[in-house]
Amino acid sequence: MTALSPLRIAVIGSGPAAMYTVEHLLAAPGIDVSIDIFERLFAPFGLVRYGVAPDHQKIKGVTRTFEPLLHDPRVRLFAAVEIGRDLSLDDLARHYHAACFAAGAQSDRRMGIPGEDLPGSLPATTFVAWYNGHPDAATLAIDLQREAAVVVGVGNVAIDVARILVLTPGELRRTDMPRYAIDALEASRIREVHVLGRRGPAQAAFTTPELKELTALEAAALRIDPAEAALDPASAAELERSPDRTLARKVQLIQEIAAAPVPCRPRTIRLRFRISPVELLPGDDGAVAAVRCVRNRLVATPAGAVAAEPTGEEETIPAGLVFRSVGYRGLPVPGLPFDERLGVVPNRAGRVIDPATGSPLPGRYVAGWLKRGPTGVIGTNKPDAAETVRCLLEDAAAGILPAPPEPGPAAIEALLRARGTPWLTCADWQRLDELERAAGAREGRPRVKFTSLAAVLEALGRAATAPPRP
Amino acid sequence: MKLAEVLATKGPGVACIAADAPLAAAVAELAARNIGALVVTDRAGAVAGILSERDIVRAVAAGRPLDRLTAADLMTRDVICGRLDDDLEPVLAAMTEGHFRHLPVVDGGVLVGLVTTGDLAQALLRSLAGRLVTLELRLETEIDQSGVGR
Ligand SMILES: Cc1cc2nc3c(=O)[nH]c(=O)nc-3n(C[C@H](O)[C@H](O)[C@H](O)COP(=O)(O)OP(=O)(O)OC[C@H]3O[C@@H](n4cnc5c(N)ncnc54)[C@H](O)[C@@H]3O)c2cc1C
Ligand SMILES: NC(=O)c1ccc[n+]([C@@H]2O[C@H](COP(=O)([O-])OP(=O)(O)OC[C@H]3O[C@@H](n4cnc5c(N)ncnc54)[C@H](OP(=O)(O)O)[C@@H]3O)[C@@H](O)[C@H]2O)c1
Numbered sequence: 001m002t003a004l005s006p007l008r009i010a011v012i013g014s015g016p017a018a019m020y021t022v023e024h025l026l027a028a029p030g031i032d033v034s035i036d037i038f039e040r041l042f043a044p045f046g047l048v049r050y051g052v053a054p055d056h057q058k059i060k061g062v063t064r065t066f067e068p069l070l071h072d073p074r075v076r077l078f079a080a081v082e083i084g085r086d087l088s089l090d091d092l093a094r095h096y097h098a099a100c101f102a103a104g105a106q107s108d109r110r111m112g113i114p115g116e117d118l119p120g121s122l123p124a125t126t127f128v129a130w131y132n133g134h135p136d137a138a139t140l141a142i143d144l145q146r147e148a149a150v151v152v153g154v155g156n157v158a159i160d161v162a163r164i165l166v167l168t169p170g171e172l173r174r175t176d177m178p179r180y181a182i183d184a185l186e187a188s189r190i191r192e193v194h195v196l197g198r199r200g201p202a203q204a205a206f207t208t209p210e211l212k213e214l215t216a217l218e219a220a221a222l223r224i225d226p227a228e229a230a231l232d233p234a235s236a237a238e239l240e241r242s243p244d245r246t247l248a249r250k251v252q253l254i255q256e257i258a259a260a261p262v263p264c265r266p267r268t269i270r271l272r273f274r275i276s277p278v279e280l281l282p283g284d285d286g287a288v289a290a291v292r293c294v295r296n297r298l299v300a301t302p303a304g305a306v307a308a309e310p311t312g313e314e315e316t317i318p319a320g321l322v323f324r325s326v327g328y329r330g331l332p333v334p335g336l337p338f339d340e341r342l343g344v345v346p347n348r349a350g351r352v353i354d355p356a357t358g359s360p361l362p363g364r365y366v367a368g369w370l371k372r373g374p375t376g377v378i379g380t381n382k383p384d385a386a387e388t389v390r391c392l393l394e395d396a397a398a399g400i401l402p403a404p405p406e407p408g409p410a411a412i413e414a415l416l417r418a419r420g421t422p423w424l425t426c427a428d429w430q431r432l433d434e435l436e437r438a439a440g441a442r443e444g445r446p447r448v449k450f451t452s453l454a455a456v457l458e459a460l461g462r463a464a465t466a467p468p469r470p
Numbered sequence: 471m472k473l474a475e476v477l478a479t480k481g482p483g484v485a486c487i488a489a490d491a492p493l494a495a496a497v498a499e500l501a502a503r504n505i506g507a508l509v510v511t512d513r514a515g516a517v518a519g520i521l522s523e524r525d526i527v528r529a530v531a532a533g534r535p536l537d538r539l540t541a542a543d544l545m546t547r548d549v550i551c552g553r554l555d556d557d558l559e560p561v562l563a564a565m566t567e568g569h570f571r572h573l574p575v576v577d578g579g580v581l582v583g584l585v586t587t588g589d590l591a592q593a594l595l596r597s598l599a600g601r602l603v604t605l606e607l608r609l610e611t612e613i614d615q616s617g618v619g620r
Binding site for chain 1: 472559563
């Protein structure tokens with residue numbers, strides 16, 4: 001047996017980037033790999049479970065293509081183990097030839113305007129985590145007893161948030177949303193949701209099917225001002241030059257919706273363009289009561305893109321809830337370099353780069369949102385992970401992966417045990433998955449999620465042997 | 471997709487050279503790094519110009535005295551710079567139309583990177599490939615759930 005056989009690899013995270021990394025590693029010809037996946041939560045699959053909207057069950061169904069990877073004999077799952085808390089980078093270096101970080105973007109971008117932290121103003125990331133039953137957000141109380149909400153940003157996450165806010169009880173009960181979220185949304189008094197795009201229809205980040213869905217909701221109408229749907233000269237020029245037919249189709253759909261009569265429904269989503277929030281204003285109770293906004297004009301940037309510029313013309317939108325949906329943001333992993341400006345781990349094609357020397361850190365790799373930043377759909381992570389795996393395998397072949405002193409698969413388990421860190425295996429996850437689906441079947445829903453580690457350990461009959469962490 | 475995402479996987483740092491550096495140093499740097507252009511910076515570190523292999527080829531063809539030239543003598547001034555928030559596709563279109571292959575990227579006036587038409591095209595291809603994978607996944611799920619083929 002050579003020092004590299006099997007090649008021991010730690011994969012950090014279990015979202016799409018991690019799972020595609022595993023898939024590419026397992027498929028690599030002529031190399032014997034042994035992979036341990038470390039996931040900080042008790043359940044795998046990252047944003048597929050905790051980001052993708054609960055009324056989009058078909059998309060959540062892509063986990064079906066990831067599940068078999070967890071059952072491969074060369075793969076082990078260590079769920080509920082967080083790198084940087086339960087295990088350090090040095091621990092990984094002692095046990096693995098290589099570590100690939102696919103920890104996603106665990107925080108949110110800020111708008112950088114006054115009033116952003118008033119009660120009633122929260123990042124979309126938090127709301128998304130809450131309605132998906134993420135254990136970090138499951139105990140939050142979100143006050144939906146307000147008449148109007150503002151969503152800042154026009155990406156697909158903003159569209160998700162706006163749609164979830166106006167679902168009917170019937171629509172909600174077909175989802176796998178936790179009970180607390182269904183109850184709160186059913187009792188919601190929200191009538192108006194304003195979705196604010198700082199640029200125009202041709203620069204909207206959402207995709208066409210997601211917009212179309214907003215026109216087909218049971219109890220909400222989509223309203224777009226025809227004047228805002230019209231293209232300014234800079235955008236018309238951009239569209240003219242673009243070979244992307246899907247962009248033309250999106251603009252056309254926006255203009256068709258703006259021109260069509262608005263159906264009479266109890267709730268309204270107002271999709272706005274060329275408007276930016278400049279300040280959140282508090283009411284008498286100290287919580288957000290309104291959003292002061294400025295209208296924008298669009299100008300061409302020196303390199304040929306289109307940017308928003310304030311006109312000075314203002315507008316105030318009364319709203320008791322504000323969701324900033326201006327992007328997720330990566331967080332540093334303790335011990336790994338981090339690029340604060342881009343919110344990613346500095347890397348060249350997936351090799352982690354030491355910014356001090358400009359050279360790769362041997363045996364350290366990154367994939368997914370932590371590598372590129374928080375954009376792209378599930379499938380984007382496949383070519384992305386392929387690139388990272390290519391680098392890793394090249395380095396293995398070149399003999400530059402540092403040899404770990406304790407490569408045996410039992411050593412890492414012994415270390416976790418010695419530290420009193422409980423972990424869940426693939427078999428545990430399989431059991432949880434069955435329990436969740438069975439609970440869902442009783443309610444006519446896809447599943448009912450566990451939302452705390454304590455409940456999970458109890459359901460698995462582990463409470464006595466492994467006390468949950470706080 | 472924005473330029474920030476393209477820069478993210480290119481590694482930190484930009485290949486720069488001082489405006490008063492001799493041309494030989496610039497050529498050595500281009501060769502050592504296996505790249506096609508250097509950002510030329512002034513004493514304060516601000517972008518003064520860009521020196522591409524084409525600028526050098528032109529000087530050679532014109533028979534200029536290479537050993538007496540500096541980076542500043544051959545660089546293109548009035549460089550167009552991109553911003554982190556610029557959308558990739560219109561920028562790629564503008565670079566293709568304007569026949570420039572290298573674009574320094576600045577953030578708040580600070581040089582933070584450089585992208586080439588090759589980088590942008592590759593990023594665009596990868597994003598399209600990603601969309602395709604997602605569509606296939608959705609189709610597969612759709613077929614599984616509707617029982618087609620069973
Ligand atoms: C709200 C929302 C909805 C979306 N909807 C869709 C959609 O409908 N269709 C689509 O195609 N794409 C969708 N996307 C995009 C898609 O989810 C992402 O492209 C993809 O999830 C990114 O993959 P990732 O693996 O990089 O990150 P993630 O999916 O975030 O996975 C990261 C994983 O790492 C774990 N982790 C983090 N830190 C640590 C640590 N220190 N130790 C161990 N584990 C750690 C996290 O718990 C998580 O499981 C959506 C995104 C969002 C935000
Ligand atoms: N159904 C799906 O397929 C689905 C669902 C959800 C998410 N996703 C994917 O997940 C990724 C992340 O989605 P996302 O919506 O978080 O990000 P996104 O697509 O990058 O959208 C971010 C939005 O925020 C705006 N924004 C940023 N800073 C702003 C500011 N300071 N003020 C006002 N607006 C600002 C952006 O406008 P500018 O363009 O002007 O910067 C953009 O409209 C995307 O790739 C998305 O497609 C897919």
